[in-house]
Structure formats: C-alpha cells, structure tokens
Amino acid sequence: MAKLPKPEELSKIDYTPPKTSWMDTPVVFKEGMFCHGSKPKSLDIVGFPNPRDWRPADADWKLPENWKEILLEGIAERLEKYRSFRLFMDICVRCGACADKCHFFIGTGDPKNMPVLRAELIRSVYRKEFTLAGKIFGKMAGARELTLDVLKEWWYYFFQCTECRRCSVFCPYGIDQAEITIIGRELLNLLGLNIEWIAGPVSNCYMKGNHLGLEPHTIVGNLEYMLDDIETVTGKRIKPTFNRKGAEILFVTPSGDLFADPGTYTCMGYLMLFEELGLDYTWSTYASEGGNFGFFTSNEMGKRLNSKIYAEAKRLGVKWILGGECGHMWRVLSQYMDTWNGPADFLEVPKSPITGTVFENAKSMKMVHVAEFTADLIKNNKLKLDPKRNDHLNVTWHDSCNVARGMGMLEEPRYVLKNVVNNFVEMPEDTIREKTFCCGSGTGLNASEDMDLRMKGGFPRANAVKFVHEHYGVNMLANVCAIDRATLKPLMDYWVPGVNVCGLHELVANALVMTGEKERTTDLRGEPLPGIEQKEEKA
C-alpha cells in the first residue's frame, strides 16, 4: 500500500513555484500543449531529413548521431545568409518591452513564452558557440551548451509561437520575433522535428495542390454542394469554371474555405459576388491552396509550395490573380512571392474589369486581396446592397495578424463591413489594428491535440470579444482569415458562448442583391432573415 501523508505533512503543501532561473528550469512536456510529431511519410514526400516514427513525449527522439553538428552548421549557415538573424541575435538589450505583449505569455503565464525569453533559448546557444564572450564567460554571459534538453525546449516553445509579431510592434529595436521562430523551426526541420499538423498539409499541398489533399473531383464536388445551397437561398444556379485557359483572372483561396464551416459560407460569398459581377475568372484545382504551411516549415519549403500559384497563372494564361480571404497567405504573397518565385512579368498589373481601378500596390506581385477588390467595388457604387439582411447580427471585427499587422490592411475590410451590416462595434483599442491579439492557433498550431494551448493563446482575443459581447450584445466575430474562421469558433465556445464566427464575404453575400434572385427568406446559413418570421406569422 502506498504511504499516506500525515495530516501535518499535508498542511505543508506549498503552491509557490520554485524560484529557479530560466536556464535551470527544465522543460516539462504537458499534454494539450503540443502537437503530434511529423510522420515519416510526410517528410519523405518532400525529401526532408530524418523521416521516422517519433513521439514528442518520448525520451528518445531518434535523432541522427551528429545532430548537434547539423544544428550548429545550420545556425552558422543562417547567420551568414540572413543579416536580420545575426542582428536579432546580437542587438537585444533585454529591456522587456516585448515580455508582456505575447498572447501565449499572457494566457499561459509561462515566462518562457515571453518573446525575449523565447529568443534567449536560441540566443544563449548562439553566444556559447559563436561569440567570444560566451565562449569565455559561459553562463555569466548568458551562454549555454546545446544539449538534448535545450533542443527539446526549442521544440516545445517554437511551436508555442504563432509568428503573429505583436511583440515586434513594441520592440524599440524592431526585433522581429517571428523571424526567430521561423529560423528556429527551420533548424528543427534539419533533424526531422516538425509537427504532423504542418508536415501533413505540406506534403498534401506538394502532391495535390492543397493542404487538405483534396483531389480535383473533390474540389468540384465540394463547390457543387455550395452551389446547391446558393440556389436554395437565391433561386440562382451558378456555374463557375475550373482550370479554364484564357480567363482574365485566376482565383486562389485557402482550401479551408472549400471544406469546413464557416469557411464554406465565405466561399459561397465569393461565388455569388463574382457571378453578380459577371467576372471572367477561373478556379484552379491545382493551385487550389492560398495558405502555405511550407512557410511554417522553412523558407525553401514555402517557396516550393508557393511556386505553383505563379506556374498555374502562367499555364492558364490569366492576366492577374485574385486572392480569397486568408491571413498568412496574404503576407507570404505580398512579402515573399516576388522574391521567391518572381518576377511575374508574364502577368499584368491588376486592373478591376468592373471599376477600371488599377491596383498599383500589386504592381509587382500581380495579386489582389478580395477585401481590397470588394472595397473598390463598393466605393464605385457597383454593388446593390441591402445591409438590413444582416440586422440579426451584431458584428465585431477581428484583425488577422498577417493581414492587419503584417500588411496594414486595416481600413478596406472595415469599409466593406460598414456597408454590408448596420450593427458594427469595435473591440477595445489595445486589442485591434496593429495591436490585434492573435487567435492563438496560427502557424499550423490549429490541431486538436493542443487544444489547451490554443485556448490559452486565444484568451486575450476572447477577453476583448467577451467585453463587446457583454456590453454591446455582439454575436458575430468577422475576419478575413481561414485559420481564424476555423479556430475562433471553439475559442468562442470556451470563452464567450453565444458569439459566432464568419468571413467578410459571407456578410457581403447576405447583403448582396443579385439580379433576378428570388425573395430571400434565409441567410447563407439557412437562418431566417430578420422580419421574415413575423411576416410568415402574419400571413
């Protein structure tokens, strides 16, 4: 029988954590805080090193014998290749301005989620191996050996950062923590240490063109379901085209919009809008992914996955590309595509065929975000809108990190929103626009097994939603990001029950008065439109 503690022993339980310095506090892997390890098949398909079955919670990670050498060479190579990386390793003065700005730190209360400390995990090894002071003074200079425990700590915490860059807004030196995480993950991938929720979609996208691994007939089939629903709501049958050569525009959106609610309602929104405009556009079943989980793996992998969009645009002979509602897709396409796979000189500078507006901001990469496109349509009075159809909704706006903080797209979605709904409330100032709080599930952390982590990371966001829900009756959280649409829903279910989640173009399509449509009685979700129930009762 196990020894029972005596009453006086029980009364001595101390809940105060031990005061050890972070270097002396070993990492403990806690269930719910990390994702499954990458499967060998997923790594094999894209030719990544060390494909094998492994489990993050196991002691043996089945690493190659010379893992340390591989990693140190990897760091050296990246210090040489990316000036920013060397700069970020050297210039931090540990002022702490970033410390309390991270949603993961706020939510978990774990000091190693302070951005400064997360960076120190790698910086300490950099000092030890690449600086004279670190070599001589060791721990006194904030340096430490690269050990297996350190490696595990890297893995645990670089997959507890969503590269949202909120911390960098507050850094006086402009250190971009996202780049440190990006490189941290790149290094881990040299040893085959990815998570399956990223590695799986990457291999799917590489082979099939999208993260979910949807094959062409499935993509068409999924869209057919939506077309049926659109017909039920509007009485109109839409016939989009696929892989059509000679179309003016190629439309690319995250595959999440094709598969899961509420993304599918957003997708119905695109279909209805483009139909009403008579847009000469095509879907592609090959460039069928706007997102890029390669970007969460390594720069090289991001580039490889991204190349298919330009390749498909070239093959189809379109003039320019229109992008659906996605967060990181937009940052990748705007800030990386051109240098990775450009110049896209076979495309034309995007010009709206409806308004004649030339999108000068897309001069180089030749791609326009659908929120910009629609804002321009509304500004030029090209859409007939009836915002009353959204009167059952009291909407607030979540600025998705990569779109808002990353790309400065703050006004366009708000402009669209204000034209399609009558009830719009902003969340508190410190939680929107450049200072927006992340959903807590970005950069491939939107798996189910790390639900605890997601709920913690999303808490600051949810807390602001709770405020507008309680004070202004907000019942809908709108955004332009596929990961947000998928992950904010469970976040709301846990923290703010009663708030739903939608994409911008679902609201646009609800309000859009289409030529020859029947009188609408429901919104895209099949919910009765405001006033309809009373009308039916009277009849």
Next chain:
Amino acid sequence: MIHGNMNLNHYLIEKKSAILKKWFDAVVETYPHETSTFLRKQKAQFTNPVGYTLSEGIEHLFDALLQGMIPDTVSRFLDSIIRIRAIQEFSPSEAVSFIFQLKKVVRQELGKEILGQQGIAEELAVFESAVDDLALFSFDLFMKCREKIYELKANEAKNMTFRLLQQARLIVDNQD
C-alpha cells in the same frame, strides 16, 4: 482599533482592502516569479486580462461572501477565474487552492485579539464554511471547463469525419 459589539462582517468590511491585497498576492504567487511580477504590475483589463480577472473576481467573491453568497455573482466571477486556471499549468488542486487561501488570510488579518472576542469564533466558522462551499463549487466549475475542452477536441474530430463521410457519399441527406 477594536470596537465593542462589532460582528465579524464589520471587521471584514473594515479590513477588506488589506485582506484582498493579501489574497491577491497569494493567488499570483502560484505563478512563476516573472509572471507574478507582471500580474501584479498592472491590472489593465485588456492587456493583462489574467491579472484583471483575478483581481476583479476575488473582490466580487469576497463581497458575495459577506452578503450571503449571491448566486449570480458567485457563479459569474468564480467561473471567470476557474475558466482561466483550468487551462493553465496547474493540477486540479492547485487550480482551486486559492479559495482556501482566503481562510488563512482572514485569520491573519483579524489577529488573535479579534479572534478571541466573544461570538467571533462561531461567526468565523460560518464564514469559513461558506468559503468551503465556494471551494466545492469551484471543483464543479473546474470539471465543467475540462469537459468543455474535451468536447471541443471531440467536436473537431467529429466535424472532420462527418465531412469526409459526406464527400465519400457514405452519408447523404434523406431528400437526396
């Protein structure tokens, strides 16, 4: 200062701010040092939501205890604290331990002299029993939160499976 004929509630109201400060300190000390410093430093509702929720929550809970456990207040503010601690790095006992800390804090603040007064011991027993009720209720809330997490995990898996079955035409609507 000790007044004649004062009951426990009067003392607790008089010493409210000192009790709340100590109770708050006891709660934030369950976090690592760097984190407790942050939680204490500022209590901004949106940029330090954990610190704010704890500080606002314990004050309302204390008031509710004094006013005879108003169910709505208890349920709302205890829920907001437990909802956070149920997903943080705590074991179940650690997550709800802060409730029991109140008993210790109250006894410390009242001091021997007040505790020795006639009738106070009986009133304190009633008060502490109410604190125990709060602790029991917090177990229920803790479990509800954990069950919600498992439900969310299960729902994600179910939704995905449903879609896959639908795609494979293994399930179709009746009208189809």
